[in-house]
Amino acid sequence: MEQSGGPIRPKAEQPAANGSEPAVSTPPTVQNVGPAELPTGTDEPAASARILEIRERINEIDNALIALWQERAALSQEVGATRMASGGTRLVLSREREVLERFRVALGADGTQLALLLLRAGRGPL
Numbered sequence: 001m002e003q004s005g006g007p008i009r010p011k012a013e014q015p016a017a018n019g020s021e022p023a024v025s026t027p028p029t030v031q032n033v034g035p036a037e038l039p040t041g042t043d044e045p046a047a048s049a050r051i052l053e054i055r056e057r058i059n060e061i062d063n064a065l066i067a068l069w070q071e072r073a074a075l076s077q078e079v080g081a082t083r084m085a086s087g088g089t090r091l092v093l094s095r096e097r098e099v100l101e102r103f104r105v106a107l108g109a110d111g112t113q114l115a116l117l118l119l120r121a122g123r124g125p126l
């Protein structure tokens with residue numbers, strides 16, 4: 001039966017059914033759980049197959065987002081270091097406002113929150 005709720009954990013991590021042995025602790029990494037072993041949340045085969053297909057694309061998108069996030073943070077740090085090494089300021093608030101506004105216009109209030117996290121990733125906490 002598919003798992004319907006609660007934490008999603010690989011089988012190896014779950015306690016023994018009879019409760020007599022302590023569970024072998026495996027860190028909950030994505031590496032040790034193949035996509036087909038993760039519950040789709042439905043027992044209907046066609047729906048389940050479609051969900052797995054969509055998840056492949058979601059994983060591609062997430063990987064691209066992670067790579068872009070890291071590239072942006074590195075570039076932002078380089079700008080800060082270049083500016084400070086040349087006697088300039090670490091931050092330029094007018095430019096940060098422009099970034100925040102672009103995300104707000106495109107994505108609404110969540111865009112503002114996302115942009116705040118992006119800006120923080122580039123310069124560290126204030």
Ligand SMILES: C=C(O[C@@H]1C=C(C(=O)O)C=C[C@H]1O)C(=O)O
Nearest residue numbers: 076079091092095096099119122
């Ligand atoms: C990257 C820059 O430096 C800082 C970081 C910013 C960012 O991550 O977008 C924006 C403004 C600056 O505070 C920049 O001036 O363009």
